[in-house]
Amino acid sequence: MPPSKPSLDNLRLLVIDDMVEARSSIKRMATELGAKRIDTAMDGDQATELIRNNDYDLILSDYNLGKGRDGQQVLEEARYSGRLRYDSVFVMITGENAADMVMGALEYEPDAYLTKPITMGMLGQRLWRIFEIRRQLSPLYQAMNRRQQDKAIELANSLLLEMPRMLGPITRILGPLYMHKEEYNNAIRVYSSLLNEHKVSWARLGQAICLHHLGDSLSAIALLKDILRSHPRYVQCYDWMARIYLSMGDADYALQLLQKAASISPKAVLRQSELGQLADRQQNWEVAANAWEQVVRLGRHSCYKNAESYFRFADAANQLIESDRVTYKRLSDKVARALNEVLNDFSQQPAIQLRSWLAQGRLFKSCAQPDKARHALLMAEQLYHKMEHPAAGDTIALSAALVQSGNHVKAKELLQAMEAIDERDQLMQELDEAVIRQHSDETNARGVSLYEAGDLFAAMRAFDDAISHQEAGISVLLNAIQVRVSIAQGKQCDPQLRQSLIVQCRPLFQRIGAIASTDERYDRYHRLRASFTRLLQEAAQ
Structure with missing residues (x-):
């Protein structure tokens, strides 16, 4: 007979909550359930540091942790960094009822999701079910922890014969294992065995993904649509439909599907990044700028924070600001703040700082602020010349900015010092053309002055010099x-x-x-x- 309540003896726990009373309450319940080794964290940053340096069997985390990382981001980073074992348990606790928060948390697959207020009986019952599965499948989880995929597959199939009642939990592990090895027919077979007994949507999603990889994309789409008829907020179905339609060449509809997914679960950094990349490709700058802004905001306290997202945000936004700087004044202010944040947060990475100054220069030029644009370009130049070994891309980027600002001589000096590469040769050609255009414009202006002064023959010589170039x-x-x-x-x-x-x-x-x-x-x-x-x-x- 199973015990009436789980014992957390010999397990190491982490309780995360920004409210001292809630933290104490959860810790007290865990103690009454037998836990002896309990760490606590008052915010997401402290929790992430503890997870990075310790091996936890059970994490009980509130969703809303105040400033900094929230519970979703703590879970996200723990899985991303590999600091959670396959048999570790992460329970999300929240009083939030907002759909985007709930969907975002569930998407990163906590082992349980509990809504406050929580009783000891509720917590104990949920933990008993989870740990009982962990106990019975212990050899399988151990193989997974050791990254022994072939052994894990062998064990999973053996356990299916020994414990058919554990078909669901085993399939949830075995299906992705087969898919990782690209054994899609085996994965479909496993999912089908479960679906013969229980109609679970995640198994049907697994089947759809396998069908797509096997080349039957139309059947995959039909299955995904059928899942959505029963579960219209199953956000991963929209993700996969978008990827399938994109593979079939329908990028516009793929973009619509990703927008739908992002509207259901807007706090998923990777989804917003995928949306931003596709919107960039389609030159839908409104969608792209909004998606990259979300990536910047959501990734600010997560493992997904990177300078590239900031630059993609600036690039997409700049397309809009160039078209109408008045309408997009607030957006330009957001971009300026984001680029300053890059300067502060990546102060030890000169190449990133260089890109930030160059991006600021483009922004201020679009905003018709020439003095600020010149200052940003000057800062980029000074930084570049302090770099010991600037990469070719850094030289190309600075040279392009110099060309656009009319500093052709400086640009040419930089490029001539580089080894020949396609990007350099192309920019050199553009530079030569720009120099010719500039010379032609200057000579033409001199001709106009001479004409107005009545010196027609001198004016003709100047105009003839200007038109000697085909670019005139x-x-x-x-x-x-x-x-x-x-x-x-x-x-x-x-x-x-x-x-x-x-x-x-x-x-x-x-x-x-x-x-x-x-x-x-x-x-x-x-x-x-x-x-x-x-x-x-x-x-x-």
């Missing part, structure tokens, strides 16, 4: 025609020079080609064309 624009070509027409129409122009100027105008008109009537230069073009035609007719008489 329509306005520059029109200026070159204008000065020729003006000289040819002058009373002092001899017939031979006039004829030469008329001949020179023809290829310039050909380079311009047709101009749309909506083009602001349309009227000027046709006036010059009419003057050119009159000169031709006069020369022919």
Whole structure:
């Protein structure tokens, strides 16, 4: 006969709650259930540190832990870092009824989920069921802890024959083991055995995933839709439908499905990251900026915090700010704060700090704050030159920023010092083109000044210098025609020079080609064309 209540003797426990009374209450219940070794933590950060340095059999954690990590993030990081054994038990306790919190916590699979107020009888009954399973499947959990997957599969199949009543718990372990080894037919067989007796949604989800990997994506989608008809908030079904539709080339619908999943469980960092990546790919900057902002916010106190998420947030947001800096003023403020956070939190990583200054420069340029943009670029330059061995990507990023700001000489010096790579060669070509455009613009401006001063021949030489490059624009070509027409129409122009100027105008008109009537230069073009035609007719008489 099983004991009437579990004994927690010989187990090491951790109780996590930010409220001293609740922490004391849970600890007292655990003591009455036989626990002798109990650690406590008052917040998520302290709990994470204790889990990192100790081996716990049972963790009882409140969901809401005040500032810093919450219970979901403590569980998430413990599983991510491998600090929870397969036979360790994590129980989530909360008074929160908000759907996003509940779904987020369940998604990271605590072994039990209890809602306050909790009685000792409720806690004891739940723990007895969990630890009884752990006791009966102890050899299987030991193999899993040792990462002996083949042995675990062998043990799981043996235990299925010995203890058919444990079909559910064993299938929950054996199915993913087969899937990890890409033995999808075996996984389907195991899930089907369970589903013949119990219609559990997680096993049907496992079947759908296997069908997709076996190439039957349409059947997988049909099964996932059927699961959702019974359990419309089963968020992982939306995740997998999105991945399947994406593999089939329907990225737009995949994005809609991921948005639906994120609306059901918005606190899942990995899902928001997946949504952000897909939205980036689809250039849906509203969705991308919101998703990356959530990744930054949710990951701030978790194991998933990384600078790349901040930069992806800045890049997506910048696309919106460039289009309408007034509408997205609040968003630009959020990006500025996020990039400053990167500078503070990654102060010992120069490459990350360099990217942060460059991102700030782009942001301030989009916000029409040139002084701040120049300062950010200057800080990036100074940091770059202090780096002992900057990576090629750092050089390319800084050079690109210098090109965009018009500092072509500095950019070229950086690039010339690099070994040749495709990105460098491409940027060098862009740099050469940018230098040519800048030279053409400057020469054209000098020509305009000379023309206005009445020095037409000097103006013509300047315009000719500007149009010597194929990159010369329509306005520059029109200026070159204008000065020729003006000289040819002058009373002092001899017939031979006039004829030469008329001949020179023809290829310039050909380079311009047709101009749309909506083009602001349309009227000027046709006036010059009419003057050119009159000169031709006069020369022919």
